[in-house]
Amino acid sequence: MIDSKHLQLILAIHQCGSLSKASQKLNLTQSALSHQLKNLEESLGVALFHRVGNQLFFTEAGKEFKDKGAKIAKELNALEQRIQEIKESQLKRYIHGYSETEAQRLSNQANSIAEYLHFDSVWQPGSTILEVGCGVGAQTVIIADKNPDCKIVSIDISKKSIAQAQQKVQEAGMTNVEFRLQDVNELIKGKKEIYDHVFICFVLEHISEPQQVLQNLKSIIKPGGTITVIEGDHGSTFFYPENDFARKVIDAQVKLQQGKGGNANIGREVYPLLSKAGFQEIVVSPRQIYVDGTRPALVDGFIKNTFTAMMQGMSETVLKEGLVSKSDYDLGIEGLLRTAEADGVFSYTFFKGIGVNL
């Protein structure tokens, strides 16, 4: 009979002293609030308030409800906070973390290579697209802009990232994106919604059961709908001048990710993963980001602010795990930055796979 919504309702009336103020606080119309209150009183079979004109006074049952309800609400809040803490400790397993520097890096990454990854990220107008692991919305704003007549539902497990993504979309004046704090594994359970298309970028590399996730996602795509997967592959990296320390740093990151159940070389597995998950008509296209001195925007945007920044961002964890010594790490970063000089070359390949749910 009593649920947490009722607790909020009674406590809001108590705190605000009137139905009109409580309805504002709860973001309800006054008539919706009165209706809910009436239903509660009816289901309990007892009045919780005496009404004298516009004023409400608690009855004996109402006082008991308010006093015990306040205690229960406090415990519920504490429980929610504890669950959030547990969730956040799980998030710490995510190797890139959720710092401001990483948020900036994700935006630099998305913007510097947008034309390579997204020239064909276009879906039929009217489609609903699920974006899995939107992070701070770096890809979201690009796909939402290219698909103004599609609805994008973007999910992530990080509350902080979702808030940043929401702000980014608002600042860009976009209204076709809805954000949800949700784990991709939870999403499947209720199977309440079915999507026209799914978009998942730089997420499978962090997940220990990527094939299972793809299989589950397939079950929430409409027949004839598609999935688009984008992943990198650290093994595709080559550069000039060659540098053993830079290689060591990249290898250390691959090992670190592996140790946390992920795979930094997953790009080469996009085809087999999609195929084993049951998708049809799969097309995987490698998107090579080749950078030399003739492409200054990529020298800064990709070599320095995306790839090297990623390696720098993980230095603390890599060093803590003893995967490479501090001096070798520093020399490796120097080696990567050296490729950004006038005679340097850097190349990295992303893999974009599209599969159909037939």
Ligand SMILES: C[S@@+](CC[C@H](N)C(=O)[O-])C[C@H]1O[C@@H](n2cnc3c(N)ncnc32)[C@H](O)[C@@H]1O
């Ligand atoms: C490298 S970031 C990529 C973010 C964004 N797609 C981009 O390309 O900028 C990976 C994101 O996946 C999210 N993520 C990891 N595991 C997830 C899960 N099980 N369900 C939903 N999101 C998840 C992380 O919180 C993080 O924001």
